[in-house]
Amino acid sequence: MPVNWLCTCCVLHLTLVLYFAPVEAVLRCVCVCPKNLQVTENRTVFVKIIDEPKECVCEDVVHGSPMECLHCQCKHEMLAVTFIKVVIFIIILILSLLILYMLYLFAEDLYVRRYGRSCWATKPTRFGQQQSRLDRIRNSTEKWRKGLAEQRKNVFHRHTMLS
Incomplete structure (x- = not known):
């Protein structure tokens, strides 16, 4: 407000x-x-x-x-x-x-x-642990990096494209 x-x-x-x-x-x-x-x-x-x-x-x-x-x-x-x-x-x-x-x-x-812990309210996860906004950003960034590494491996080493 x-x-x-x-x-x-x-x-x-x-x-x-x-x-x-x-x-x-x-x-x-x-x-x-x-x-x-x-x-x-x-x-x-x-x-x-x-x-x-x-x-x-x-x-x-x-x-x-x-x-x-x-x-x-x-x-x-x-x-x-x-x-x-x-x-x-x-x-x-x-x-x-x-x-x-x-x-x-x-x-x-x-x-x-x-x-x-975060100074704002946190969102409970599936396993009952608290996860801050910063942790969620870090997790999504890590997931994106893993997907990018997988794509690089497929394109440059296996010479296949993901669809």
């Missing part, structure tokens, strides 16, 4: 921030100029942050002569900084949650090794 509540609060907060936050945008002027007039594949790109689209003039961005600017193509672009910040925030949040989960698994593994 607390995890669902926490996720709901995070999504609600993120939605409110995105809805009410002023849209931050950065205007920049990008001028693409050819290095040589004969070769059109080699180009030089000049970028300058501007305040208004009217300021996107080749002479101000390239700092060259008007003859050089005849062959340049300049246009202004608007970058949505808020969107980039939100994407980075979501990525950092997901990575943080994964790291916290990994730390929890390490702590539980240490607890199991120290006290010999």
